[in-house]
Amino acid sequence: MVTPILHQAVTRFDDRLRPMVAHHFGWPSSDLPTATTSGKMVRATLTVLTGECFTSDAEAISRVTAAGAAVEMIHNFSLIHDDVMDGDKERRGRPAVWHEYGIPAAILTGDLLLAQAPLMLDGPWAADPRATRLLAEAVARLAAGQMADLSLEGRPEASPDEALAVAADKTGALLACACELGALLAGASEEATRRFSRFGLRLGLAFQIADDILGIWGDPRRTGKPVGSDLRSRKGSFPVTAALASDTPEAAELARFYADEGPVGEDEARRATDLVTRAGGWTRAVREIERFEMLARQELSSVPGLPVDRVAALLSLTNYLSNRNH
């Protein structure tokens, strides 16, 4: 439902930046895009499924779907800029925009998507100002979270709670926004809207920790990233902060590794991965995912009268996001 809306919006972009946007989404030709190239569309799916929990009115669903496209535009703006900041050369199996077109082009492409996103909330109807505000607030939290995330790099004294607070901003805010928009624009009650926002936030935390696990223990053949890739850049993700906070000899050794600055080879990355495991980083991360998954489910179950099939779809998405292996 969302891909054609996004694709349609992108066809109206200026010639000078449309190629970069099309490259990012994997739409190299003017053909209609296939669903597989444009990313998982997790956020738009959340918006639409949430909306469908509260309405089946065609116009309301159109508003909800358009909001899902707005959220995806924000998500993709942030991916393009994040790849510049992190120096990640690949995205979805293709060269990152900056790697293909240069850093200035990637900054401008992200800017364009960010500026156009609120327009997606508009349609034959006028945009709901509350929706515009929610979207802008999510970007503000996302940017602040990304800033905090960058400053966690190589800071062994960061606590697990700090890492969670950063994940809540960097990842949780936009998932919360995705759900909140779906509920708001489908006419849900204030209470139900708040519940869905919290569902999204908690799901976002489970999702981010699952991502952190992949960044350390992910199978290179499935993730497309080197062994222990987050450790190589000395990221302060949740499993690492949990390991460092443990009162173990491995924590002390890991702290020394994190205090170092030179480049990290494969053997050293393996050793560091092993230290995080032995200091309980993996166990604690998995437990935290389960906790947030459960909290997310609780939010859903506390809203009475939701259609069973939509809730089942949301729960199966929750389960998928918390147990990814690539």
Next chain:
Amino acid sequence: MVTPILHQAVTRFDDRLRPMVAHHFGWPSSDLPTATTSGKMVRATLTVLTGECFTSDAEAISRVTAAGAAVEMIHNFSLIHDDVMDGDKERRGRPAVWHEYGIPAAILTGDLLLAQAPLMLDGPWAADPRATRLLAEAVARLAAGQMADLSLEGRPEASPDEALAVAADKTGALLACACELGALLAGASEEATRRFSRFGLRLGLAFQIADDILGIWGDPRRTGKPVGSDLRSRKGSFPVTAALASDTPEAAELARFYADEGPVGEDEARRATDLVTRAGGWTRAVREIERFEMLARQELSSVPGLPVDRVAALLSLTNYLSNRNH
């Protein structure tokens, strides 16, 4: 009128990015800002003066002033990102955000301002969706124009018309938007709104060429930039394209200079400046400024019944922008 609104909005920003925004605007402490540090506020001035041409209703003026603040936020987002792309280390006599806080922080600070700008259109009233759209369209043109501007560097075959088209996007679009928003939100007629949009566009072109002149012939003691600074980076600004398009021996020599790639010393910069002058680049640029100034004035004079003092203020601003020497 606009600075307190901007300052108020910034005080609500997240701790992790507010220092960068405050640094950019020159508001290092939590004191109320002084007018001198935050830039010239040309765009907001245009919005407010335009609005005052059509209404004196207090609520309408509040909307107009808030829109002026939105335009300034967009302008400042673009300065922060442009400085990253151009590698310019200084802005308004202070270190550029990227130079003080690093490139990731500067990208995120710009993102934050860009995302927050449409919210400024909101108030006790709901944002006018046409205003939101105008602002987003201006950003799209600005980004495409900046992309084109970067690709003009070291392209001696670019024509003067191409350089003008780039200037219309990069600089004209936001000035046109500033004026159009003022007219629209003050309830001007469609015809008058269109005239003011064109006034802003033409003023923007005059302004940009005046800026191009400063970039080549500006007095280093007044501009704070080295002699011939735009020639050192082999920018394809209007005066250069005009010189290259002239059928003179100097044009051929200048083309060879532009085809080179190595770093440019002070003597070479002086020689290149001299070539642009002798090939008629300066004369043609000054003539073009005069032409756009006149066209801008024509737009204003074709709107009947404007208050004389506001028009006088707009014309004096026009004159100031076309004849800057720093």
